[in-house]
Amino acid sequence: MVIGSGIAGLSFALKVAQHGKVAIVTKTRIDETNTSYAQGGISSVTYAPDNFDKHIEDTLIAGDGLCDEEAVRLVVQEAPEKIKQLVEWGTQFDRKEDGSFDLHREGGHSEFRILHHKDNTGAEIQRALTTMVKNHPNITLLEKYFAIDLITPHHLGKIMEPWMKNNVCHGAYVLNIKTKQVETFLSKITMLATGGVGSVYQTTTNPLISTGDGIAMVFRAKGVIENMEFVQFHPTSLYNPAERPSFLITEAMRGFGGVLRTTDGQEFMHKYDPRGCLAPRDIVARAIDNELKITGDDYVYLDVTHKPAEEIRDHFPTIYEKCLSLGIDITRQMIPVVPAAHFLCGGIKVDLSGHTSIRNLYAAGECASSGLHGANRLASNSLLEGIVFADLAARDALARINKCDFNEQIPDWNDEGTTLPEEMVLITQSNKEVEQIMSNYVGIVRSNLRLQRAFDRLEVIYRETESLYxxxxxxxxxxxxxxxxxxxxxxxxxxxxxxxxxxxxxNLDYPSKMEL
Known part of the structure; x- marks a missing residue:
């Protein structure tokens, strides 16, 4: 069973479906994923003067000393083969007239190594994988099925803790959203590819279904979770308060030559980093946050008006049309931007085979913590991580599955004595409060006092919600x-x-890295 339908889930399914039956469970449509929203591209060493050592070094620098170097080396070296696989599956990356890949460069990269399809690379990858999955005879696609909880020994009355080695996943309890019935899904191998957590924050570039479902399920099942403090805020989402999620303005636009300016037209990034607008995302996001605090403005500008208009429209057609729909012609006017919650670098701890701390349970993509990203993800390494670790997990799962059995003793879901919530407003209001707490106290800049206040506020909502649940x-x-x-x-x-x-x-109480 695969839970989630982005690049990690679908590529894993395609690999293992050659050897057996696969069910893909996704809570909305197959293509409503973080992958579909990814604009910039996927990184891979392709041509000289680029090489593996440069990509590894860029990733380690961005990760600020917390990357697992073995994981970084593995992903970077596997990248060219995975690009080849995506092309074989039908992904159409942009090419030059001579047939070579048209590579972009983004913040933190020392070379041009970003393969892309216009400014909607993720949607193109999603399209190709979706087509393959829908045509595969061994794959059953179940849309509008929501995984509630993993089935582990505690459902058989056994007490489990994270340090125990006998924790095992037997499948999941899944809500059929159409029938409103909870069904028991037994599986020998389960892959979690549930994406990120952006919807925990008010302002996010993620689809609003990014509610951290896989991470929460593993947490409740006593699996190991790590590095959750490293939430990446994309520096440049389109400032449009009426819209949620926020529309992403790809980092490739800064790689293209875009300049960040305050509302009075002044450049500012050189004050924070010698790399200027091409500094890694954590530095750029904090710099923008600081400028907004200094000026009291709601946004800064991203300026590409000095670039040829035809090139802008050709490279960024989606962004051009989106901004034009709001009355902004980006060939002549600057784009108002603001940081937004974008990517989680931590998550479910996995080894170099994508295996979690719970037996027969794998995780890949944004919900997993593989060691690749460390304290900060290098731009366009996310799609790459998803497909590489899906492949590693598939290899391991295929070697393991013949030793696995279905557990037929699992009890069905029991909801006797429960009723439908009388007031949906309680759930809606608590949702808003969680988003406000996280945005106000646990955002780009934190402090011990803010974190304590967030913890206290969230604890009250937790008790109320568990009682209602x-x-x-x-x-x-x-x-x-x-x-x-x-x-x-x-x-x-x-x-x-x-x-x-x-x-x-x-954290303002430990300003060791960047004095603001």
Missing amino acids: QKSKVSQKICELRNKINVGYLIIKMARRRKESRGLHY
């Missing part, structure tokens, strides 16, 4: 709220535990 028939809304609270708790807990500022985690 125990009395209610399950629904997607209450389960997502519950997951967001679990994820918020993990972010706060790990942020409080880190007594330093590093990478994406900046």
